[in-house]
Amino acid sequence: MTLTPDPVWIRRPTTDRCLTYGDLLAGLAEPRLEYAPAVCPANAIEVVWALGRAMALDRPLTLYDPLFTESERIALGATPALLAARETLAGIRIPEVVSLHQRVRAARNFRLTLFTSGSTGLPKSVTHRIDTLARSVREGSALKRAVWALCYNPAHMAAIQVILQAFFNRNTIIDLYGIDPERIVDAIVAEGVTHISATPSFYRLLPLGESVFDLVRGVTLGGERADAALIRRLRRAFPRARIRNIYASTEAGSLLASDGDVFSIPRALADRVRIRGERLEVHRSLLGDGPLEDPAAEWYDTGDVVEWAAHDTGCFRILRRDRNWVNVGGEKVDPAEVAEVLRRHPDITDARVFARPSSVLGQILSAEVVAAPGLGETEIRGYLSQTLSPGRIPRLIRLVDTLPLTRTGKAGPPPAKGT
């Protein structure tokens, strides 16, 4: 096998910035190096750099989502002092990336801490070791020349999966996160992208037109339920691609994959993933540290409700989250939390937050607010933006005189049209 001398690990086509595997190795070989154990990354290249160093140096790393508001970051402990902290470590000489793979697989102290939306306000931390993070990484000669499009927020679990997938195959990632969809379509062709992993909302917004992308061999959807019409569009645009749905979470990493919307529990996980009643449960050995509220519990209730497609063969569909969570374009939002923030405003008496179906993002948040005279929608938005990231701010805010009796924040029926 001939190896390219120094393949690019990640490249952002809009800025032309890139990081090669050689850059990582050269950085590690400095006699004394400054290691940052807590990072609030400005972009995907910073995530790749931080993650690569953490894995190679076998040190813990915490990634704070840049979309957190300042108050969330501070509440989670990400003070300016913490983010500026550096450990001085001795450098290590690693001749080439392949030997780094073995080192990373054997890492004992490496931990990655990420955050997930909690049901009671602040995001909750989940800490993973390399085995749960890299459980679903595929390796092999078929992936030797793969080029991965990165379309997720780089501080989220789904992006980490793409970064590790590329790392263990010495592949290149093209960072397309946050880029105008039309430029993304151009970049998929121009950069020779072979594998794309993204949310259904991401694909829905791609102006695919009549274009056919012959080079793309893998199209993965995750984070939300994909509808049949979207799958049909994707099959037409990516005729040579295997189209797969994945079931993954911040708590457990990537767990299940399917060719359509029907999942089954693979043999290797048969005793660690189960369906109780109609809920999907995951054994604690598959989880990172953090999600189990009861430390003695063996099983974690994912909150995902399933329906049997064929009970005798163990095939099922994942229907919805049963925890009041709303999925806004792949971002999991708890409406009760948003309602709670609204109710904390001194001039707001009561509030109700619920999901509305959206053909663009699957769901968007809507709010009904009982407020003192003089408090308008603009002020309410300004107030929310101090504490909530953009995806968690209701896009429709209606001022009302009274609310219906329950105020659980549960998804209610949308208000009548024309009101």
Next chain:
Amino acid sequence: MKTSIEADPFLEIVNTVRRNKQQPPVGDIRAEDHLRRDLGFDSLDLAELTVRLEERFGVDVFADGLVHTVAEVRGRLGQT
């Protein structure tokens, strides 16, 4: 094609979405204006625009695939 603000509920809705993200209103919108490039809408804004248009006109402009320009939206609303 230029449209005056008083007579155009679509323009009104565009400006509501812009106001909600602290952007100044636009005085007019042209048929060829691109929702992302010219009006500065991201995917959350497009979702909001769609829901507001549906409330007003009873039509989900994104239901049958993507729309990019003002003319395409008007087409879906039956305004052409």
